Amino acid sequence: MKTVFSGLKPSGDMTIGNYLGAMKHWPDQQGSARTIFFVPNAHAITVRQDPVQLKKRTYDLVAWLLTVGLDPEKSIILVQSRVSAHAEMCWILDNYVTMGELSRMTEYKDKSQKLGPEGQLVGLFNYPVLMAADILLYSSNEVPVGEDQRQHIELARTIAERFNKLYGETFVLPVATMPASGARIKRLDDPSKKMSKSDHPDSFIMLQEPLDSIKAKFKKAVTDSDNTIKYDKTLKPAVSNLLEIYSGFSEESIDVIVDRYTNKGYGELKTDLGELVVEKLSTLQLAFNKIRADEQNLERVISEGSEKAAEIANKKLSEVKEKLGLL
Ligand code: AQP
Numbered sequence: 001m002k003t004v005f006s007g008l009k010p011s012g013d014m015t016i017g018n019y020l021g022a023m024k025h026w027p028d029q030q031g032s033a034r035t036i037f038f039v040p041n042a043h044a045i046t047v048r049q050d051p052v053q054l055k056k057r058t059y060d061l062v063a064w065l066l067t068v069g070l071d072p073e074k075s076i077i078l079v080q081s082r083v084s085a086h087a088e089m090c091w092i093l094d095n096y097v098t099m100g101e102l103s104r105m106t107e108y109k110d111k112s113q114k115l116g117p118e119g120q121l122v123g124l125f126n127y128p129v130l131m132a133a134d135i136l137l138y139s140s141n142e143v144p145v146g147e148d149q150r151q152h153i154e155l156a157r158t159i160a161e162r163f164n165k166l167y168g169e170t171f172v173l174p175v176a177t178m179p180a181s182g183a184r185i186k187r188l189d190d191p192s193k194k195m196s197k198s199d200h201p202d203s204f205i206m207l208q209e210p211l212d213s214i215k216a217k218f219k220k221a222v223t224d225s226d227n228t229i230k231y232d233k234t235l236k237p238a239v240s241n242l243l244e245i246y247s248g249f250s251e252e253s254i255d256v257i258v259d260r261y262t263n264k265g266y267g268e269l270k271t272d273l274g275e276l277v278v279e280k281l282s283t284l285q286l287a288f289n290k291i292r293a294d295e296q297n298l299e300r301v302i303s304e305g306s307e308k309a310a311e312i313a314n315k316k317l318s319e320v321k322e323k324l325g326l327l
Contacts, residue, residue: 012197020182027069215274
């Protein structure tokens with residue numbers, strides 16, 4: 001049975017980008033694969049976090065995973081800081097990757113520029129190696145991610161190949177898989193950039209967004225120059241982004257939606273999209289609030305999941321240590 005592995009970092013409140021590009025698709029694989037989903041909270045601290053918020057968001061995130069349909073009986077749900085093998089494996093893999101390779105990571109280049117002096121931390125630079133450790137510890141075959149993470153999975157593969165060549169078959173080579181839709185949802189105020197939970201609030205819609213601000217945010221969303229509704233990512237990036245969000249929430253194909261809006265303008269599309277997202281998120285938020293209220297249950301899910309994960313991860317770590325002569 002193949003292993004599918006993915007995660008979401010608690011570096012901000014989840015956005016509809018994280019939902020449409022990642023979380024929403026994860027339950028589909030339960031039952032037909034060994035599914036492991038994790039909260040990479042150690043990745044989150046590559047950018048300064050308020051400890052109280054970080055803890056709260058970790059529980060929030062686990063509650064979201066349960067809300068979208070992950071079942072702890074069918075999937076392993078873990079929190080990264082509870083499985084120390086991730087940090088140990090990262091140090092080992094650091095010796096099988098070069099500074100040049102890490103310098104070429106697009107996300108590092110973007111973030112280090114955007115964050116100024118704080119973007120110069122070694123943790124941010126080294127982030128893709130910790131990610132490789134996360135993936136390789138569980139012999140992951142497939143890593144479902146949004147488009148932005150593809151480069152990191154390729155690096156994990158390169159590191160695994162390099163290690164295998166030196167010490168014999170040790171790591172499974174992971175492959176990045178992309179969702180059929182929603183792989184790259186853009187900012188509402190700037191469709192040339194990815195929607196990110198750590199950006200300005202006008203740029204995103206949170207899963208926990210108050211319902212009355214959802215419609216207002218879509219109304220304010222930037223649009224393209226002429227008033228025709230067409231899907232063309234190059235010539236009409238803003239409206240194409242709105243169509244992708246529409247399709248992600250309505251489960252209709254983009255063609256069907258475009259047909260419906262022939263001879264209609266951006267205003268109508270934005271109003272309808274606001275209403276659709278309010279309807280979908282209000283249902284999700286109700287379910288989330290119920291699950292989130294029982295923190296004891298969330299703690300149980302985390303402890304049991306992390307324990308199961310540690311068993312798998314420690315086995316792989318021991319195998320690697322043995323090969324390297326580390327007692
Ligand atoms: N805008 C997006 N569209 C589609 N998929 C997205 N993902 C993130 N943003 C979008 C996918 O969500 C998964 C988890 O991402 P993450 O939280 O671990 O890190 P990220 O990609 O760095 O997400 P953010 O929201 O941009 O966080 P910050 O602002 O903290 O850096 C991944 O599969 C990702 O592709």
